[in-house]
Structures are given as C-alpha cells and as structure tokens.
Amino acid sequence: xxxxxxxxxxxxxxxxxxxxxxxxxxxxxxxxxxxxxxxxxxxxxxxxxxxxxxxxxxxxxxxxxxxxxxxxxxxxxxxxxxxxxxxxxxxxxxxxxxxxxxxxxxxxxxxxxxxxxxxxxxxxxxxxxxxxxxxxxxxxxxxxxxxxxxxxxxxxxxxxxxxxxxxxxxxxxxxxxxxxxxxxxxxxxxxxxxxxxxxxxxxxxxxxxxxxxxxxxxxxxxxxxxxxxxxxxxxxxxxxxxxxxxxxxxxxxxxxxxxxxxxxxxxxxxxxxxxxxxxxxxxxxxxxxxxxxxxxx
Amino acid sequence: xxxxxxxxxxxxxxxxxxxxxxxxxxxxxxxxxxxxxxxxxxxxxxxxxxxxxxxxxxxxxxxxxxxxxxxxxxxxxxxxxxxxxxxxxxxxxxxxxxxxxxxxxxxxxxxxxxxxxxxxxxxxxxxxxxxxxxxxxxxxxxxxxxxxxxxxxxxxxxxxxxxxxxxxxxxxxxxxxxxxxxxxxxxxxxxxxxxxxxxxxxxxxxxxxxxxxxxxxxxxxxxxxxxxxxxxxxxxxxxxxxxxxxxxxxxxxxxxxxxxxxxxxxxxxxxxxxxxxxxxxxxxxxxxxxxxxxxxxxxxxxxxxxxxxxxx
Numbered sequence: 001x002x003x004x005x006x007x008x009x010x011x012x013x014x015x016x017x018x019x020x021x022x023x024x025x026x027x028x029x030x031x032x033x034x035x036x037x038x039x040x041x042x043x044x045x046x047x048x049x050x051x052x053x054x055x056x057x058x059x060x061x062x063x064x065x066x067x068x069x070x071x072x073x074x075x076x077x078x079x080x081x082x083x084x085x086x087x088x089x090x091x092x093x094x095x096x097x098x099x100x101x102x103x104x105x106x107x108x109x110x111x112x113x114x115x116x117x118x119x120x121x122x123x124x125x126x127x128x129x130x131x132x133x134x135x136x137x138x139x140x141x142x143x144x145x146x147x148x149x150x151x152x153x154x155x156x157x158x159x160x161x162x163x164x165x166x167x168x169x170x171x172x173x174x175x176x177x178x179x180x181x182x183x184x185x186x187x188x189x190x191x192x193x194x195x196x197x198x199x200x201x202x203x204x205x206x207x208x209x210x211x212x213x214x215x216x217x218x219x220x221x222x223x224x225x226x227x228x229x230x231x232x233x234x235x236x237x238x239x240x241x242x243x244x245x246x247x248x249x250x251x252x253x254x255x256x257x258x259x260x261x262x263x264x265x266x267x268x269x270x271x272x273x274x275x276x277x278x279x280x281x282x283x284x285x286x287x288x289x290x291x292x293x294x295x296x297x
Numbered sequence: 298x299x300x301x302x303x304x305x306x307x308x309x310x311x312x313x314x315x316x317x318x319x320x321x322x323x324x325x326x327x328x329x330x331x332x333x334x335x336x337x338x339x340x341x342x343x344x345x346x347x348x349x350x351x352x353x354x355x356x357x358x359x360x361x362x363x364x365x366x367x368x369x370x371x372x373x374x375x376x377x378x379x380x381x382x383x384x385x386x387x388x389x390x391x392x393x394x395x396x397x398x399x400x401x402x403x404x405x406x407x408x409x410x411x412x413x414x415x416x417x418x419x420x421x422x423x424x425x426x427x428x429x430x431x432x433x434x435x436x437x438x439x440x441x442x443x444x445x446x447x448x449x450x451x452x453x454x455x456x457x458x459x460x461x462x463x464x465x466x467x468x469x470x471x472x473x474x475x476x477x478x479x480x481x482x483x484x485x486x487x488x489x490x491x492x493x494x495x496x497x498x499x500x501x502x503x504x505x506x507x508x509x510x511x512x513x514x515x516x517x518x519x520x521x522x523x524x525x526x527x528x529x530x531x532x533x534x535x536x537x538x539x540x541x542x543x544x545x546x547x548x549x550x551x552x553x554x555x556x557x558x559x560x561x562x563x564x565x566x567x568x569x570x571x572x573x574x575x576x577x578x579x580x581x582x583x584x585x586x587x588x589x590x591x592x593x594x595x596x597x598x599x600x601x602x603x604x605x606x607x608x609x
Contacts (some may be wrong), residue, residue, distance in 0.1 A: 054304055059608065063411060065442075065452030068306055071476035076311045102601045103301060106309055124608050133606045140604070211451040218447065218511040223501060225525035255478055258499070259478060259533035260526065293398075 016260030027188035030178045032294045035245060044286055046248040048174060049081055053104065053163060053254060055097050056125045070254050073103040077257015078111065084262055087268050093283040095121035095157040095174070098141030100114040101148050110261065112149035117282035120145065120156035120170070129157045134160065137245050138168055155197075155283050162186075162194045172197055172287035174248065182246055182286065184296045191223045193296035197283050199248035203236060205229075205255040226264035233268060241275060246286070300487035300599050306460075306474075306495075307586050308595045314537040316537040316586065319478065324571035325535040326580055328496070328542040329374035329473065331363065331398075332443050332505075333382055333390075334407040335548065338443075339454070341408030342381055346415050351548045356386055359551020366556060368396060370563055374545075375577040377403035377441035377472065380428040387432045399576035401439035401472060402429055409454045410442070418458055422466050441472035443544060444500065446511050446522070451500035461485045463491050470581035473498035479540050480584040482594045493592050494581050496542065501526045503544040508555055519560040527562050535569055 037044055054070030078094075083093045094111050096118050101108050112118050123137035123144075138160055144152050155172045156165060162185060165173060174197040176185070186193035206213045208224040233249070240247040256265060272278050281289075319326055335352035336341060346352060346577055376393050378400055385389045394400050404410070405421040411419070420439075429437045440463050442453040456585050460483050463471055471483060474495035482492040500506055507523035509515065531541045550559055566572060575583070602609045 058304060063450060063452075064306075064455050064457070065444075065473075065475055066450050067304065069452055069475040071305050072478075073305070074305070074311065075307065075481070077475055079310065099601075102599070103304055104309060105600060106597075128606065136606060140607070211499070211506075212449060218449075219515060221506070221510070223506050223510070223519065223522060225522045225527075226529050227525050228522070258501075258530070259537060259539070260501075260529035263529060263533040263536075 007201075009040050027190075028185055028192075029170055029178050029183060030186070030190075030297070031181050031183040032290060033181070035290065035294065037179055037279060038289065040277055041279040042244050043237075044246050044279045044281055044288055045237070045272060046197065046246065046250065046281065046283055047085065047090060048157070048248055048283060049078075049092060049094050049251045049253055049256070050121055050124055051078060051094050051096045051100055051253055052121065053100060055099055055103075056122050059124060059126050071253030073092070073257055074100070074107060077253030078107045080106065080257045080259075080262045081251065082107075082111050082114055084265060084269075085116065088273065088280075090269065090280040091115050091117065091282045091285075093117040093155065093174075096145060097121045097125045098123040098137075098144035099125075101144035104224045106150055108145070112151070113222070116266075117122050117284045118145050118149045118151070118153060119283060120153045120158060121160045122156075122160070131164075135164060135168070138164060163192060165215065166192055166194055171195065171291060172283060173282055174199060177201075180246070182290050183256060186296065190235060190297050195287050195290055197246070197248060197286055197295075199250040203233060203248065204250040205261065206252050209255050209258075209261070210252070226260050230264050230268055233272060237268075237272060241278070300596070301601065302487075304338065307476055309597055310478050310595070312588065312593070314539060317538050319538075319573045320583055321573075322571070323573035324538050325531075325569070325573065326540040326573045327531075327566060327574045328577055328580055329367070329372060329574075330441070330443075330498075330542060330544045330577060331374050331376045332403065332441075332544060332546050333360075333376050333378045334403055334443075335382075336445065336447075336494070337407055339409035340360075341404070341406035342379060347385075354551060355546065355548030356382075356389065357474060359547035359549075360389070362551045362556055363545065363547045364393070364396065366560055366563070370567060372563065372574055373397050373576050375397070375399040375401050375439065375472070377401050377443060378429065379403045379405065379407040380425040381406045383429050383432045385506070390432055397438070400429060400433045400437060401441055401443045401577060402437045402468075403443065406455045410459060411454045411456045413456060415458045415462070418456060419462050419465070421463050426466055430584070434450045436467065438469040439472045439496075439581065440470075441469050443473055444503075444542065446505045451503075451506065453498070460493050461491070464491060468493065469585065470494040470496055470577065472496050472577055475499065478534065480581065480588075482590045484594070484596065487596060490590065490596065491549055491593060492594060494585055494590075496577050496581060497540065498528075498542060502530060502542065504550045504555075505544075507547050508549045513580070520555055524558050524562055531566055531569075535572070572585070
C-alpha cells in the first residue's frame with residue numbers, strides 16, 4: 001500500500017471517530033423544545049443559591065482569609081437571601097452540601113421553614129472517584145439534609161453520576177449547560193434519562209464579584225459593581241421574557257449576601273414582578289412540571 | 298475536628314440589624330483605612346520598593362493630597378503603617394497622629410507571615426509593636442494584614458498563629474476580617490473562648506483593585522465602578538444601621554484624576570444624617586464594651602462528626 005492510501009485511510013478513520021462521538025453525544029441529549037408553563041405563566045425564574053460558604057475554599061486548601069470570605073455566606077449572606085426571598089414571596093432552591101448542614105444547622109432549618117427547597121450540593125462539594133465512596137457521600141448528604149428539614153432532597157447540583165442519582169431517587173440535576181431550556185440527558189438509546197435544569201455562567205454572581213473565581217489570574221479579575229450586573233441580568237431576563245421559557249439565576253450567599261448586592265437583587269426582583277406572567281418556582285416545581293408535561297421518551 | 302477548626306472562625310450567625318447600635322443613637326459607623334505601605338512583594342518592603350515614583354508619591358504628594366481631602370471634611374482615618382515605614386517617616390506618622398488619625402500596625406515590613414514559624418512571627422510582631430510605640434508614644438491598638446494588588450487572593454495573608462499572637466501581644470483588634478460586615482470575634486480556642494475582635498474588610502471597597510489594577514499597562518482603570526461599589530454598600534448598610542469601611546492607598550487615590558471620585562463619595566456620605574465617622578480603634582472600643590464576647594459570642598457545640606473517606 002502506498003503512503004497516500006494509508007493517509008486517506010487514516011483520515012477516514014478520523015472522520016468516523018469524530019462522527020461516532022458527535023452522534024453519541026447528540027443521542028444523549030433531548031431538549032424540551034417549547035416548554036409551556038402552568039396557567040398564564042410566560043417565564044419561570046428560578047433563583048438558585050449554592051450554599052458552599054467556606055467548604056469549597058477548604059476543599060481547595062486555600063488560605064485562612066479565603067475561608068473567612070466564604071464564612072460570610074453562612075454567618076450573614078444566607079440569612080439575607082432568605083429574608084429577601086421571603087419579603088417577595090419567592091421560593092428559591094438552596095443547593096446545600098451535607099457538611100454545611102453540620103456547620104450551619106440553624107440557617108438550613110430556617111430556609112426550610114420558609115418553604116425554600118433544600119437540595120443536594122454534594123457531601124463536601126466534591127465527588128469521590130471510587131463508586132462505593134461516591135454513593136456513601138451522596139447518602140450522607142441526603143441524611144444530613146433530611147435530618148434538619150424533615151424532607152428528602154429530590155434534586156442536586158453536582159458531578160454525581162446520572163446512574164447513581166437515578167438509583168438514589170433524584171429527579172433532576174441543575175448543572176451542565178448544553179442548552180438554555182430544560183432537557184433530558186440519557187444513554188444514547190434514551191434509557192436512564194435525568195432532567196437537567198441549566199444555569200449559565202454569565203447569570204452567576206461569582207463571575208462578576210468573586211476574586212480568583214475558578215482560579216483566575218489577577219489580570220482576569222473584573223471587579224464589577226451591582227448596577228452594571230443588574231443591567232446585564234435585566235436585559236437577559238427581558239429576552240427570556242419575550243420568548244418565554246426558563247431563566248435560572250445562580251447565586252452564592254457569600255457573594256450575593258453582601259448588603260450592596262441584596263439591594264441590587266431586591267431591585268431586580270421588583271422590576272420582574274411588575275410584569276405579568278412571571279413565575280418564581282423552586283427547581284423541584286420546575287422539574288415536576290417538566291416530568292409530567294414533557295416526560296422523557 | 299474539635300470544634301469547627303479550619304472551617305469557621307466565629308459563631309454561626311451575625312448580629313441582626315435590629316440589635317446593632319452606635320454611640321449617640323447614630324445610624325451607621327463609617328470607617329476609612331489608609332494603607333501606608335508602598336507596593337512590595339510577599340517578602341515585604343525591600344530597599345528598591347522605596348525607590349520608586351509610586352512609593353515617593355504615596356508618602357509625599359499623594360499622602361498630602363489625601364490628608365487635605367480628609368482634614369477639610371474633619372474626617373478621621375486609621376493609617377495602617379508597617380513598622381519600617383514608621384521608623385523611616387517618623388515625623389509624618391506623628392503628624393498624622395496629631396491630626397487625630399489612628400496609627401495601627403501593618404506588619405514589620407508588610408511581609409506575608411503565613412509561612413513563618415510561631416517564634417519568628419512573634420519576634421517580628423513584638424518588634425513592630427515596639428517601633429510603633431516609640432514613634433507615636435502609644436501602643437497600637439490594631440493590626441492589619443491588608444492584601445496587595447499582586448496577591449493571588451484579595452483577603453490579606455495571616456498564619457494559623459497570627460490572631461493568637463495578636464491576643465498575646467495585647468492588641469485590641471484585627472483590622473481586616475472577611476467573615477462579616479460588622480465587627481465580630483475571631484475565636485482561636487473554643488474551650489476557653491479565647492478570641493480577638495475583628496473589624497470587617499472587603500476588597501470591593503479597596504481602591505487598589507480599581508485603579509490600573511493589577512498593574513500599570515493593563516488599562517483596568519475603573520474609578521466609577523469603585524464609586525458605585527462604595528455608594529451601593531454605604532446606602533445598604535446605612536439603611537440597615539450597620540457599618541461601612543473603605544481602604545485607600547495614597548499612591549493610587551492621591552492623583553487628582555482619581556481624588557475627585559473620593560471627594561464626591563465623601564461629600565455624599567457626609568450628607569447622610571447620623572453617620573458616625575470613627576477610627577478603627579474607636580469602633581473596636583465601642584464594640585468590645587457594648588457587645589462583649591462574654592455575652593455576645595454564641596458558640597454552638599459542633600455537631601460535626603468525622604468519617605472515613607471524608608475531610609476532617
């Protein structure tokens with residue numbers, strides 16, 4: 001065989017491998033193309049808070065002042081978010097690591113008492129590679145939440161495997177972003193589907209306000225002010241409102257719980273509430289609606 | 298994990314807005330902290346760090362312009378001063394004291410202490426206290442470990458021993474905590490409730506992160522963002538009746554092109570009735586006597602359990 005034939009074969013194999021991977025990935029995803037909401041609702045605005053406080057900083061072995069920065073979320077921020085949502089009659093979803101239940105039991109109980117959904121955010125904000133330990137962590141987190149709230153969590157924001165989540169009775173994840181609409185992620189043949197409720201990094205407080213977020217260099221810091229982010233989020237909301245659909249706002253109590261940002265969120269929510277047809281459900285409410293109105297095939 | 302060591306430094310919940318009071322029924326505590334250290338690396342101030350145009354401006358023209366802005370408004374600030382700077386610029390530091398400003402410690406030479414041995418950190422701390430006491434005629438009440446704009450994290454660096462050594466060294470407060478936006482107690486021992494009052498800091502109200510940050514040439518000059526952050530926080534904290542603290546660097550804010558932003562903000566702030574402009578020392582003194590740790594620090598026993606396969 002001459003070298004040109006060999007090369008042609010190699011290129012064919014490249015194309016075949018790429019095609020197979022793309023087809024496999026496509027087959028794993030099914031977007032709910034046009035999601036209609038209960039009566040009169042035009043857009044579902046899903047306020048979600050990742051209540052890591054200092055736990056992720058601790059997992060990453062960051063220095064003491066970084067932990068203190070996260071601690072603000074537990075001492076101060078979470079209480080302000082609960083108060084803000086309660087004052088607007090909004091039910092939010094608080095993604096809570098199991099260990100946070102041991103560090104801030106009062107706040108977790110208070111959030112549950114106010115009717116907010118307490119969902120899983122991993123036992124200690126990381127997922128072990130060993131499958132036995134992974135299941136152990138997921139169950140520990142569930143037990144910790146259930147002990148404080150009296151309710152078993154049905155949702156998660158985590159890297160836990162889909163198979164494990166389904167086996168353990170979870171009905172949704174709120175993690176990856178292959179689309180802006182709720183969607184199912186499954187095996188290529190459509191089996192083992194799990195609903196995903198996407199959030200976007202540009203609608204996430206930490207991207208604008210948290211120094212060194214995701215290990216970024218100093219040159220990459222954008223120290224923004226609340227007015228600027230309010231305009232970005234308000235414009236984003238308007239576009240979502242115009243077309244109808246799903247809008248997830250991701251917050252962190254140690255970031256959004258700062259007084260200047262609570263005031264900004266208060267203005268944002270007040271503006272949204274002036275429009276008809278804005279629904280502020282928990283993730284669980286969104287998930288149950290999707291699962292019953294648009295069940296997986 | 299005995300209590301919540303290496304996770305939390307204080308109790309579970311901040312003091313609610315409704316319980317916060319300030320002297321004379323004032324509504325909100327307003328603190329200005331001025332960092333008098335020139336730009337330097339984590340090893341602290343080196344000779345060449347003092348021989349730069351910025352270092353010169355920060356201790357001369359920029360500082361004079363900032364002092365003028367403060368004195369015309371009768372505002373008092375806390376100057377965080379490395380011991381070596383107090384030694385070199387003793388007359389300047391005494392003049393600041395005579396103008397009614399507080400002089401607090403900012404390390405021996407503003408070095409990163411996080412990797413020092415306990416003994417070496419203690420020796421540096423004692424030397425710092427001695428120099429500042431000699432220069433100003435009084436022991437410093439407060440200690441700052443403010444961040445540099447070149448630091449990886451914008452929170453300032455301390456070691457696991459720093460707060461304990463500050464208590465041992467007779468300090469009344471640590472000046473830049475991030476766990477609250479009110480004074481709070483940094484606990485070093487759960488059983489004995491050994492703790493140090495900690496005053497709040499947040500990098501969104503620190504000028505150096507908005508003025509040609511992280512260094513010249515990057516073009517990230519955002520004085521209006523800084524102004525809006527200051528104003529939004531002050532408005533919100535004033536409404537809640539809590540506390541506002543800003544950090545200024547004379548070598549950065551002292552330029553006329555930036556000083557007008559500070560003047561505009563200070564004039565806005567001073568128009569609010571019931572704003573209590575206190576030095577950090579005054580704020581700490583009031584807080585320790587009105588909300589003492591003995592009655593206000595509410596440490597819940599930890600319900601934490603250690604498990605194999607989990608972080609401890």
